[in-house]
Structure formats: structure tokens, C-alpha cells
Amino acid sequence: MKWFGRGSSRSRDADNESESRTAAADEHTRLLPNRVDSGVPPYLSPDDPAVSPYNLWTVRLVRRVTTALTLVTFLWWIVQLVSAFVTPPGLHTRGGGFFALSYVSLALITLSASLVFFSTPSKSARILGIIMAALFLLHAVIILAVRQIRHEEIWVGVVTLLWALLMSVWQLVADRTVQWGKEEEEERLTGRPETRRTLGEWLQVTLWTFALFVMDLVLILMTYNLILRAVDSSLEPPGKLYGVDNDKYRIHVYCHGGKTKTATEDVPTVLFEGGEDPVEWGLWQFAENAVKNGSIGRYCFADRSGIAWSDTAPSPLSAGMAMEALSEALVRAGEKGPWVLVSAGIGSIYSRVFSSRHGEDVKGILMIDPLHEDLLHRVGNPGRAFLLWFRGVLSPLGLERVSGALFKGRSKADRVWGRSAYQSGKTIFGKLQESLVADSLTKREVISSRVIQDQNVPVVVISSGSKMREDRSWEEKQRDLTHITKKLEAWDVVEDAPLQVWRTLEGRELIEKRLKRLLGLS
Known part of the structure; x- marks a missing residue:
């Protein structure tokens, strides 16, 4: 017993x-x-699959949260991508939106790569991650401190930047959590933290470090470009900015000179519409000289959406929509005409739409190498639109703008309205909007404008002889544009002039001569 x-x-x-x-x-x-009470040795081999940070529920939770954040970021990235083509209500950024797209893209890449290399934390990745977070923080300080940039990015850009900052901090938290979990499990199951890495782990660490290094380099370039934007915002516009489309964006309007009268009526104001370049880059100087020469009394011009000081408009934006915004801006500026319209290149498309909608207020039309509606496919072809979009995506890097400022002495004026204005993300966005609807919405509006155009409005066409010699279809279309009304005043060909006819002495003199006649001053 x-x-x-x-x-x-x-x-x-x-x-x-x-x-x-x-x-x-x-x-x-x-x-x-199977290892508890099984009689196996108390420590495992470091290569045993059981030695994993995923043993800890904390690590698994961090991965699930990272996956959820990646999904949310991806959805926001889709929204930002679509906004360039069709702007969802309330998500319009007045600066073009390419900076916001860059921020959400960087956040998405960071989170996605963090998931791919989740189980291989490294000190180098954490150091580069800290640099990334610091750069995002610097961007937030600049954007919130500079009123013009804050106005252009509005809440969409600011929130996107703060989200990217938060995601960079989360990546650091996740990396440090996995490192802690890895050390915990190795200490418990193998007796000591493992310092060696397999070849596969070294490859993952190298790729992850390289990806973070590239993203830091991108952010450094964006920082320089953002600083240039801050510097450029100090350049005061010559005119004033007026809110249009329920104050969604602003249009810059500038007028100069005094109202004059002939014996019978007021002399019309000359309204300039730029071509591929801003009015300030060429035509503005011509207008100033024309006032001094007495060829014109008063003139106005307005920058189209995205050009010079004007904000970008929501997408899509056709010529008709742009001219509605111009009409609203002119009324807010107290400018009521009558008008003589002077335009160049694609600007003639806009002027013709404006003329058809303002009836008796338009007293004359002068077009310098005007673009014909049948040639809008050159502006609106898919290849050009894609290149503009691609340039826009790269524009936050400021590769040309930064190098121009550092090595070519480009000034604020050069970047806002001068020779480097085409490099601005805002201007690229405006050109992209123009291209997307040129051969569809805009073309239909121009065709309609020709039908309803007042046939008693005098028209002058001035063409580049050089352009017509190299492009026979251009010559044919120039001839057709002399018939948009029944009152053709003149069709002049300046033989050796480029498309910007006013850049030659003969071209300037001819334009002034025709303007004086349209204005009744000669």
C-alpha cells in the first residue's frame, strides 16, 4: 500500500x-x-522556422495595421491620380496637385516596401527613415508658413503631406517593433540575439536601404524646389487676382493706360490673349511700347488657368469654360469693354470663343499666326497629353528649375512668367488640361463660336512666312481664318518672321499699324 x-x-x-x-x-x-514537454533541447537552431518575430501578437498586429494603412494610402493615391483628369468635388488644388501626388506616392512606396521587407529590420533603414520623416516635417513647415503655397495646395496638399509624414513615422515604429520582436524570440529560443544574416536577408536589407535612400534623395530635390516656390511667391503680380467659379480659383488680370475717345465714341480697350507662352513673355513688352507710341490707349490681359500668377482650375477645362472665367474676372475688375481682341497661336482659339459670346462689345479681332480648330489635334493628341502628365509627375523634383537657379542664373520672373515658366508644375497642369479636351470639348466650342460670330466684326490676320513655307496645311488654315467674318481688314504675311511675329521689327510695326486702324486712331 x-x-x-x-x-x-x-x-x-x-x-x-x-x-x-x-x-x-x-x-x-x-x-x-510540439516543443513543450517534448524532451527536445531547450534551445533551437537560429535557422529553425520557429524562431520568428511573428510569434509575437504585437508584431502580427503591427503588420495588419501596416497593411490597412497601405490600402487606405492606395485608395487616396487613386483619387489623386484621377484628379488630374477629372477633379472630384472639393478636391481641387490650385497649384496643380503634382506635389500632393508625389507625397502620397512616397507614402505608398514606403508602406508597400515596408511590408515586403517587414521581417528584416535594419539600423540603416531606421536612419534613412528618420531623415525622411525630418524632410516631410520641413515640407510641412514651409507649406504652412508660406501663404501662397498654402493657398495653392489647400487642405488636400496639406493633409496628404501630413499623412505621408505620419506614415514615415509609422514605418519607423514598425521597423523598431519587428527588431524588438526578433531579439525577443532569438533570446528566448536560441539563447542569444542573432547577429548574422543569411544571403537572402542581406539582399532584402540592401534593397530596402536603397529604396529609402532614393526616396530621401527625391525628398531633398523636392525640398529645393519647394524653397524656390517659396522664393517665387514673393514676386508681386503687376495686376490683381480675382476669384472666379464661386472662388474656387483666381485669375490674374492686368490693365494699363487710360480710356480715350474719338470724336464719336470710346476707343476700345485692347485685350491680349497669349499663345503657348504667357502674355508677359513678349506681348506685354509689345503692349507697353505700343502705348508709348500712341498706337493703343489702354490694354488688358489675363493669365489663363495655371499660367503665371493665375491658379489652376478644376478639370476638365475647355476654352469655353476658360472664357467664362475670364469674363467673370473682367467684370470683377470693373473692365467692361468695348474690346479689340489681340491673340497669338492657340490664344486665338480662346479669343474667338470670347468674341462669339460678347457680341457687340467686340469691335475688332487681330490674330497673330492663329491656330485653326482643324489643327487642334496637334495640341490634343494622346502622346502629347501623356508626355505632359509625365513631366507633371516629375515636376516636384524641380530638376530643370533647381539647375536653372543654381547654374544659369534664372530669376523669380524667369520661373513665374519668363523663359522657365514652362517648367512649373502649375503651368504643366494647365497645359495638360488644355491638351485633354483640345480635340473634343474645345473643338466643338470653337466650331459653334464660328457659327454665332458677329459677321460685322473687322478681322486682321498676321502670319509668319517662315511657318507657312514649312507647313502647307498651316498656310491653308491661315487663309481659312480670314473668313471667320465678312469684314476682313487685312491678311499680312511677314516673310522672315518666326511664329512670334512681334519679335521682329517689321512684325511689331505691322501689328501696331493694324491695331491703330482697328481702334480708329488712324
């Missing part, structure tokens, strides 16, 4: 010990049921 009692005591002790071990089971032992 004593023997039986001792056996029962041993059995009860074994059961109690087993129950004690079972009661003490935690997230580690539950994941390793």
Missing part, C-alpha cells in the same frame, strides 16, 4: 507540474505546442 501511495504521489506531482506548465502557457508556447 505504501508503494501504491508513493506512485500516486508521483503521478499527482507530474500532473500538477503539467497543469502548471499549461497554465503558464503564453503566446510563445501556444505557437510551439
